[in-house]
Amino acid sequence: MASYNLLLLPGDGIGPEVMAEVEKLVGWFTKTGIARFETEKDLVGGCAYDAHGVAITDAAMDRAQAADAVLFGAVGGPKWDKVAYEHRPEAGLLRLRKELGLFANLRPAICYPALADASSLKRELVEGLDIVIVRELTGGVYFGEPKEIVTLESGEKRAVDTQLYTTHEIERIARVAFELAKVRRNKVSSAEKRNVMRTGVLWNEVVTRVHKNEYPGVELEHVLADNCGMQLVRNPKQYDVIVTDNLFGDILSDVAAMLTGSLGMLPSASLGAEDPATGKRKALYEPVHGSAPDIAGKGLANPIAMIGSFAMALRYSFSLVKEADMLEKAVANVLDGGLRTKDIAGPGVNAAGTGEVGDAIVREM
Amino acid sequence: MASYNLLLLPGDGIGPEVMAEVEKLVGWFTKTGIARFETEKDLVGGCAYDAHGVAITDAAMDRAQAADAVLFGAVGGPKWDKVAYEHRPEAGLLRLRKELGLFANLRPAICYPALADASSLKRELVEGLDIVIVRELTGGVYFGEPKEIVTLESGEKRAVDTQLYTTHEIERIARVAFELAKVRRNKVSSAEKRNVMRTGVLWNEVVTRVHKNEYPGVELEHVLADNCGMQLVRNPKQYDVIVTDNLFGDILSDVAAMLTGSLGMLPSASLGAEDPATGKRKALYEPVHGSAPDIAGKGLANPIAMIGSFAMALRYSFSLVKEADMLEKAVANVLDGGLRTKDIAGPGVNAAGTGEVGDAIVREM
Ligand SMILES: CC(C)[C@H](C(=O)O)[C@@H](O)C(=O)O
Ligand SMILES: CC(C)[C@H](C(=O)O)[C@@H](O)C(=O)O
Numbered sequence: 001m002a003s004y005n006l007l008l009l010p011g012d013g014i015g016p017e018v019m020a021e022v023e024k025l026v027g028w029f030t031k032t033g034i035a036r037f038e039t040e041k042d043l044v045g046g047c048a049y050d051a052h053g054v055a056i057t058d059a060a061m062d063r064a065q066a067a068d069a070v071l072f073g074a075v076g077g078p079k080w081d082k083v084a085y086e087h088r089p090e091a092g093l094l095r096l097r098k099e100l101g102l103f104a105n106l107r108p109a110i111c112y113p114a115l116a117d118a119s120s121l122k123r124e125l126v127e128g129l130d131i132v133i134v135r136e137l138t139g140g141v142y143f144g145e146p147k148e149i150v151t152l153e154s155g156e157k158r159a160v161d162t163q164l165y166t167t168h169e170i171e172r173i174a175r176v177a178f179e180l181a182k183v184r185r186n187k188v189s190s191a192e193k194r195n196v197m198r199t200g201v202l203w204n205e206v207v208t209r210v211h212k213n214e215y216p217g218v219e220l221e222h223v224l225a226d227n228c229g230m231q232l233v234r235n236p237k238q239y240d241v242i243v244t245d246n247l248f249g250d251i252l253s254d255v256a257a258m259l260t261g262s263l264g265m266l267p268s269a270s271l272g273a274e275d276p277a278t279g280k281r282k283a284l285y286e287p288v289h290g291s292a293p294d295i296a297g298k299g300l301a302n303p304i305a306m307i308g309s310f311a312m313a314l315r316y317s318f319s320l321v322k323e324a325d326m327l328e329k330a331v332a333n334v335l336d337g338g339l340r341t342k343d344i345a346g347p348g349v350n351a352a353g354t355g356e357v358g359d360a361i362v363r364e365m
Numbered sequence: 366m367a368s369y370n371l372l373l374l375p376g377d378g379i380g381p382e383v384m385a386e387v388e389k390l391v392g393w394f395t396k397t398g399i400a401r402f403e404t405e406k407d408l409v410g411g412c413a414y415d416a417h418g419v420a421i422t423d424a425a426m427d428r429a430q431a432a433d434a435v436l437f438g439a440v441g442g443p444k445w446d447k448v449a450y451e452h453r454p455e456a457g458l459l460r461l462r463k464e465l466g467l468f469a470n471l472r473p474a475i476c477y478p479a480l481a482d483a484s485s486l487k488r489e490l491v492e493g494l495d496i497v498i499v500r501e502l503t504g505g506v507y508f509g510e511p512k513e514i515v516t517l518e519s520g521e522k523r524a525v526d527t528q529l530y531t532t533h534e535i536e537r538i539a540r541v542a543f544e545l546a547k548v549r550r551n552k553v554s555s556a557e558k559r560n561v562m563r564t565g566v567l568w569n570e571v572v573t574r575v576h577k578n579e580y581p582g583v584e585l586e587h588v589l590a591d592n593c594g595m596q597l598v599r600n601p602k603q604y605d606v607i608v609t610d611n612l613f614g615d616i617l618s619d620v621a622a623m624l625t626g627s628l629g630m631l632p633s634a635s636l637g638a639e640d641p642a643t644g645k646r647k648a649l650y651e652p653v654h655g656s657a658p659d660i661a662g663k664g665l666a667n668p669i670a671m672i673g674s675f676a677m678a679l680r681y682s683f684s685l686v687k688e689a690d691m692l693e694k695a696v697a698n699v700l701d702g703g704l705r706t707k708d709i710a711g712p713g714v715n716a717a718g719t720g721e722v723g724d725a726i727v728r729e730m
Contacts, residue, residue, distance in 0.1 A: 144525070152531075159530050164525050198512050199525070250558070
């Protein structure tokens, strides 16, 4: 039986609750003998700061480097609002992304038919929606230097962030988008602000060249990032794969996620480059939703985004494609059966708890 | 009779058509003797490039500096896609904003009751929507240096944009937002990415201080820009005034505009600082929509956003508040009467032309 190392980083807020449901599935895999997942657990975010004074320890980073995949819950909460910038909960996540080299963030926005009415958009605009945002995750304004606040002689402060992209960084994320489009509906929309930003000009140029030289059979369109935000609201189904930079990806993927009406349902995968020697790639899987401190600890959280992130791990890190399909089908069946947490239950319906939903999904398997 | 200088910059695409309707209103003002507007006209954008090889000439800039207000149509189109970066049509608009010091961009997103069904959002979420995005317009990543593409020794290229904000720039835009909130529903939401960007940290700090020292009576909330994008889709009516930086403002105001379902209806004002000696401020007014090359020259464009921009000029540049109210009422009456251009006519309805709608609004006055 194949055996893999999984590092679980539940984090803060509802993170531990939704991660507990994935642990049930891990147990199911071991029991059925399909695959064995050796799990380790560590701290990240606010809880790591409380325990160690940093958002993630070097030891946890070493474990993440050694793992076959990392499952990440969520970080942050008002409790840590006053923590120094370099130790804020998000710093743990950003360090993981950067040091594991997770440059490709795949964020599907799928509208489950059973939940189409939960969207703020009219049903016909989102029913059957299935798009993926491919967000560059280790470059751009998130990591460029200088990145600082200086106090001028006048006493005024001056803050700087630097948005930086190289040919290579754009090439590799473009390839991820084109490869994905090939097994989907064969269309890539590349979003930037070439009319204002030099990084947008280079982005446009490189994506155009990769398309021409390597993927001429895939349809490519260029769209300004502001217009892309508009078009997502106007008619999201016009898209298949959207590829964009770190900051635009942050906003556009959140807008896209909200369109589906099922934020608690959306998983994501952050992938590194394939190691040519081993064929392996580093990977981290996390739900799109945050730590939701307001409902933490109450057993109300929807575990489906976290479970879906595990399904993405099965697919992208362990090539357990059949099992990933099976798990996604199990989730859909449970939804169709009407068992739902509060966020998607609809008015007047008796909502199920986090554990009930997790148990039902394991039973379906 | 008070007399004012207006510089008209119709620009490209549908710009000249919608500007023509404003000229009818200018004529109406002169005829009624309420105010005399001396108008001059000049080129900006692609048409300026075709005539002079630049997106705006120095002579046109001098006229803009001398005018009491500038009315701007729209710029750009596929015809100029290959023009060098520094001469692209948008460069004309950016030069106007920067050299006139138009740091405060006010973008109302209003959902006209008669048009609520045109929104992609469910009616109850947008009916009666009335929010304003206050976007910083002369700083941030739009103008920070370095802003360049360099070719490295390896042959790779490296592109850089610089996001830069000083205390002073944030203070003055924060004040505009708080002042506006005071005459509206008394709430400001400040959007940034303080969890990732140093400019976001400074933004948050300065807005908090201006609030505490100068506007403690206004409600202030801080929201992460990605979450703001989500919340605009989920429940836009939670907002009153949103204040944000140049780049976030670009995207968030487009998302907000699209929520209303009436892009062809939304005006904007870009304002400079008040000159302490004269009490005057530089100002430019423009519709939120673009140049729409696909329908240009066909008499199909909706002139209401451009006319609404003229109403904002009456209000903010000429203190003709009663007349601004009157003009906005005239627009609403024409809409209620059912006369509509194609973009808002709804299926199966006979759409009116640009000129018909403009004439009807003048008649209402
Ligand atoms: C938590 C935060 C640093 C992060 C980001 O900005 O990337 C989050 O918003 C996301 O989208 O994963
Ligand atoms: C035309 C372009 C330069 C401009 C911008 O990015 O500011 C436009 O999108 C806007 O929002 O006014």
